[in-house]
Amino acid sequence: MENLYAASPKQVREMFRQETLVKPTAGMCGGYAQGNLVILPKDLAYDFLLFTQRNPKPCPVLEVSDAGSREFKLTAPGSDIARDLPLYRVYENGIMTGEYKNVEQFWREDFVSFLIGCSFTFESALIDEGISIRHIEQGCNVPMYVTNISCKTAGIFCGPTVCSMRPIPYEQVVKAVQTTARYPKVHGAPIHIGDPSHIGIKDINKPEFGDSVEIRKGEVPVFWACGVTPQAVVMNVKPSIVITHAPGYMFITDVKNSQLSD
Amino acid sequence: MENLYAASPKQVREMFRQETLVKPTAGMCGGYAQGNLVILPKDLAYDFLLFTQRNPKPCPVLEVSDAGSREFKLTAPGSDIARDLPLYRVYENGIMTGEYKNVEQFWREDFVSFLIGCSFTFESALIDEGISIRHIEQGCNVPMYVTNISCKTAGIFCGPTVCSMRPIPYEQVVKAVQTTARYPKVHGAPIHIGDPSHIGIKDINKPEFGDSVEIRKGEVPVFWACGVTPQAVVMNVKPSIVITHAPGYMFITDVKNSQLSD
Structure with a gap:
């Protein structure tokens, strides 16, 4: 397998989009921040955003998409949230109903996507x-x-x-x-x-x-x-639908880890 | 006038609540953080919270109240947001319609209160x-x-x-x-x-x-x-009602300035 440590985030997201690569993202795109994904219907988004504001240590938000938008336009311009991760999980009423390489078929105009910081960034600093x-x-x-x-x-x-x-x-x-x-x-x-x-x-x-x-x-x-x-907290309330990354199959941003330091 | 530099935030908030003191808060309660207040109807709160998340430098949120609650329970337990500031401004459809020593008469169950960090904290550090x-x-x-x-x-x-x-x-x-x-x-x-x-x-x-x-x-x-x-941005959209502190008449929290540093 080619060494994806040196690949650009855009290149690797494209491989995920084409579904030519389905692997955990640890070690890919060295120096670039990866994030956890939580996609929720808009009617839950306010409470969830407030939850992240009140609990910034477990829930450090890197970006919140506009409602219905499939792009993380600030951290990954040109991205497609519904296709650019290698593997997704869909939960319905609190139960995981499947893992998918893309979630286009589930997409709704009222979806809001949360990108949450991931410890890969501080591990590389350690x-x-x-x-x-x-x-x-x-x-x-x-x-x-x-x-x-x-x-x-x-x-x-x-x-x-x-x-x-x-x-x-x-x-x-x-x-x-x-x-x-x-x-x-x-x-x-x-x-x-x-x-x-x-x-x-x-x-x-x-x-x-x-x-x-x-x-x-x-x-x-x-x-x-x-x-x-945040994922555990969302699952607690058993929303009709939630989409997340599969564990270890993260969203790779165009943001350098170093940009996330003080 | 007594020196309120050494007074506790709770004492001073009580004086504002009793309306025995109506003065700008600069120099009061030395060492404690003061904040800007923006009170909005809930239907605007999600967009505003997202705005603060995307613009943390001009809009550093110290606390967001629960909808309908008049208490900043995290930064000032026991506080009454509708009475504990010395002076408020009420804006209707983008126009300031009055200054008030309390805003109980305007209170609505769908109000959400935002407390936003204020430069008094970093000025005392300077x-x-x-x-x-x-x-x-x-x-x-x-x-x-x-x-x-x-x-x-x-x-x-x-x-x-x-x-x-x-x-x-x-x-x-x-x-x-x-x-x-x-x-x-x-x-x-x-x-x-x-x-x-x-x-x-x-x-x-x-x-x-x-x-x-x-x-x-x-x-x-x-x-x-x-x-x-954030105040200018809110006024831009001319909401039916917004309540803020009067300039310089801030909300005094129980949080030490030093707790707001990294």
């Missing part, structure tokens, strides 16, 4: 600082946990904060905080460092989402707010 | 860094200008960015950028440094809002996005 990311080393998904930290309710949307965890050597914890704090648009600084039980996590080896990773001697678990939070 | 603020020295209002920098349109809301200007000595310009950059929730770093004509300002001595201030030899005009932008 790696640049010499901080290794365990789940990348292990070739698995990041472990994610439901915490006892409530999000601030907005209209019909409420629920707990979901966080991701990365084991960090004690001597790199401060650097990890400083580095990720520079990226408030992609979850920012950690929400907790150390004892998992303090934020309501019963068993660090049993994440609710993703995969368990090894925590070695001399390492401390560090927790960041996670983009699964 | 002063702490030894940077003098000319309009405070001169005892007048900050000069504000309409620029040629378009805001990003959201639904019915569009318009130019309005900026405020403070003359800064050349040797303090970098410090002024660094200091205000730490406060993205109150307009953040400047949008322009130097030649006013570069951002479409024809005559620096004729601000569209506020007062002209002296620019001395060895000083450069520095421009920040201004909270007048």
Whole structure:
């Protein structure tokens, strides 16, 4: 397979549009920000936008489309939201009813699309600082946990904060905080460092989402707010229809990671 | 008059509520953030919230109330938005129809209140860094200008960015950028440094809002996005009713300025 690290976002989105490539996007288009996608009917969009405003750490919004528009015109001019991701999930009344390579057949004029920052951006900043990311080393998904930290309710949307965890050597914890704090648009600084039980996590080896990773001697678990939070919160209210990216199959923007730092 | 610099926000809001004090709020409750108020009917709130999301520098939202609620429950628990400001303005169909010490008589169940960050916060940070603020020295209002920098349109809301200007000595310009950059929730770093004509300002001595201030030899005009932008944008569309604070008569929150820094 050709190396898509050096490919441009536009090139890769075109491959997804043509459906000649259907792969998780990690490692593609080095230096460019990727995002989580949530597509909702307009009648839910106000409450959801307010939810993101009140909960910016788990829900850092990169862009909200105009109602009915299939383009993220600010972060990816010329994009087609209904075709430019490699894989989508459709949920009806809270139940996943299928995975699709494009969602044109489901498109409605009242759809609003939310693009939400993704931890890939701060992970590449951590790696640049010499901080290794365990789940990348292990070739698995990041472990994610439901915490006892409530999000601030907005209209019909409420629920707990979901966080991701990365084991960090004690001597790199401060650097990890400083580095990720520079990226408030992609979850920012950690929400907790150390004892998992303090934020309501019963068993660090049993994440609710993703995969368990090894925590070695001399390492401390560090927790960041996670983009699964808004998805979980939307699913809670079982809307008639919601479309999201399939986990790991993200939207690739034309925005450089460095543009998302302070 | 008693010195209200040391008073608590709750005390001062109570005085406004009792209408025993009707004064501009500059200098009150030292260390606490003050905010601009915009109250809109719910049917305009989604477009306005989206406008603030797309234009965070001129429109840094501190809090959005629940529809119909008169409380900023996150930034000022126990507050009454309809009574806790010293002076309000009511606009009907784009025309100011009166100033009031409370707006209970106008209250509607479909009102949504927006609290938008105010430059008082970063001005106190500048002063702490030894940077003098000319309009405070001169005892007048900050000069504000309409620029040629378009805001990003959201639904019915569009318009130019309005900026405020403070003359800064050349040797303090970098410090002024660094200091205000730490406060993205109150307009953040400047949008322009130097030649006013570069951002479409024809005559620096004729601000569209506020007062002209002296620019001395060895000083450069520095421009920040201004909270007048969202107000101007709302007025553009001449909604049936909008309520705002009267200029300078701000809402005083329980949030410390320092909590608004990164």
